[in-house]
Amino acid sequence: MPAPRPHPALPERTREALEFLALYHAETGLSGLKARQAEVYRTGGITLSGAELTHGARVAWRNSTRCVGRLPWMTLEVRDLRHVTAPEEVFTHLLAHLREGFNGGRILPTMSVFGPGVRVHNDQLVRYAGYRQPDGSVVGDPQNVALTDHLRRLGWAGGPGTAFDVLPLAIEGQQRVTLFDLPADAVQEVPITHPTCAEIGRLGLRWHALPVISNMTLEVAGQSFPCAPFNGWYLQTEIAARNLADQDRYDVLPAVAAALGLETGSRRSLWQDRALLELNVAVLHSFDRAGVRIADHHGVTTQFVHFEEQERRAGREVRGRWSWLIPPMSPATTPVWHRAYEDTEERPNFMVQTPAWREARPGVCPFHS
Numbered sequence: 001m002p003a004p005r006p007h008p009a010l011p012e013r014t015r016e017a018l019e020f021l022a023l024y025h026a027e028t029g030l031s032g033l034k035a036r037q038a039e040v041y042r043t044g045g046i047t048l049s050g051a052e053l054t055h056g057a058r059v060a061w062r063n064s065t066r067c068v069g070r071l072p073w074m075t076l077e078v079r080d081l082r083h084v085t086a087p088e089e090v091f092t093h094l095l096a097h098l099r100e101g102f103n104g105g106r107i108l109p110t111m112s113v114f115g116p117g118v119r120v121h122n123d124q125l126v127r128y129a130g131y132r133q134p135d136g137s138v139v140g141d142p143q144n145v146a147l148t149d150h151l152r153r154l155g156w157a158g159g160p161g162t163a164f165d166v167l168p169l170a171i172e173g174q175q176r177v178t179l180f181d182l183p184a185d186a187v188q189e190v191p192i193t194h195p196t197c198a199e200i201g202r203l204g205l206r207w208h209a210l211p212v213i214s215n216m217t218l219e220v221a222g223q224s225f226p227c228a229p230f231n232g233w234y235l236q237t238e239i240a241a242r243n244l245a246d247q248d249r250y251d252v253l254p255a256v257a258a259a260l261g262l263e264t265g266s267r268r269s270l271w272q273d274r275a276l277l278e279l280n281v282a283v284l285h286s287f288d289r290a291g292v293r294i295a296d297h298h299g300v301t302t303q304f305v306h307f308e309e310q311e312r313r314a315g316r317e318v319r320g321r322w323s324w325l326i327p328p329m330s331p332a333t334t335p336v337w338h339r340a341y342e343d344t345e346e347r348p349n350f351m352v353q354t355p356a357w358r359e360a361r362p363g364v365c366p367f368h369s
């Protein structure tokens with residue numbers, strides 16, 4: 001039997017704390033709920049134990065309506081770093097996160113939760129610079145032009161100017177922002193080659209192995225953790241059907257088509273679709289060859305259906321945002337295409353943050369790099 005819902009007149013923070021404790025004790029079967037509830041009524045909130053924080057972070061993943069890779073939500077490794085607030089220390093722990101999350105290619109879903117006042121300005125730990133050129137074009141990742149400009153304003157001298165320059169991290173903590181260069185050995189990358197078309201390998205494409213999201217606030221038990229970077233492993237369509245293929249990203253389909261020797265004069269030859277397919281083949285092939293874990297859209301959507309069944313058996317309903325769950329290529333070949341989901345947000349969850357450069361940041365001194 002689910003615990004009765006806390007009274008709606010309670011302050012939001014208190015209510016969410018009580019709701020989370022009820023969920024935590026119901027799902028783990030642990031005793032001691034009464035004592036924890038008493039603490040909430042006494043103080044208006046709670047200080048989460050490490051075990052509660054871990055479970056809350058896992059449930060936040062389970063509740064992420066836009067994520068198709070939720071089946072292994074219980075395996076999320078949570079690094080409890082709530083005592084860490086100094087930028088230098090945060091950086092050291094982020095390097096350890098990159099190493100432990102990558103795990104020699106056998107990527108482990110990992111999250112690091114930092115203390116109050118900490119923010120990473122980058123939206124992922126590994127991002128490629130986007131350099132706006134005088135003629136309006138962009139060298140690198142056009143999605144990261146604003147971030148690149150922000151880092152320049154914070155004092156970054158700029159990189160060598162390739163299409164894949166790894167950006168430094170801007171870490172805010174203890175009222176200051178500091179820039180840190182990621183050492184080459186912290187950033188694992190995979191050069192993109194194709195199993196049969198050597199020309200595609202000569203395009204010089206690459207992508208980083210680990211997506212570590214660092215611009216989402218973890219909301220659990222009425223508390224917010226604005227610095228809680230987390231990683232899973234990539235799904236090849238993210239790289240091959242969006243990051244490299246989108247016209248407002250790397251826009252490489254014309255070059256891939258040329259490498260394949262396709263006739264690009266008529267759109268009705270479907271050269272874009274052929275190039276897209278071979279680029280997806282190339283990304284899967286390259287990650288496999290490099291021994292770096294990566295999902296494919298057929299496998300992950302089949303797993304998602306298993307996740308739905310598992311959740312139903314646990315008495316829970318899976319929410320989802322269909323437009324995010326379907327893959328951006330061949331969506332109707334996957335089971336998710338043929339299903340419908342209710343798209344409502346539950347707590348615990350992750351909230352996207354406003355970029356630091358678009359926020360007024362009173363009291364934060366940006367000149368400490």
Ligand code: ARG
Pocket residue numbers: 069211213231232233234235238239243
């Ligand atoms: N779509 C983002 C990217 O291409 C990554 C989002 C998280 N993806 C993941 N597989 N955990 O960088």
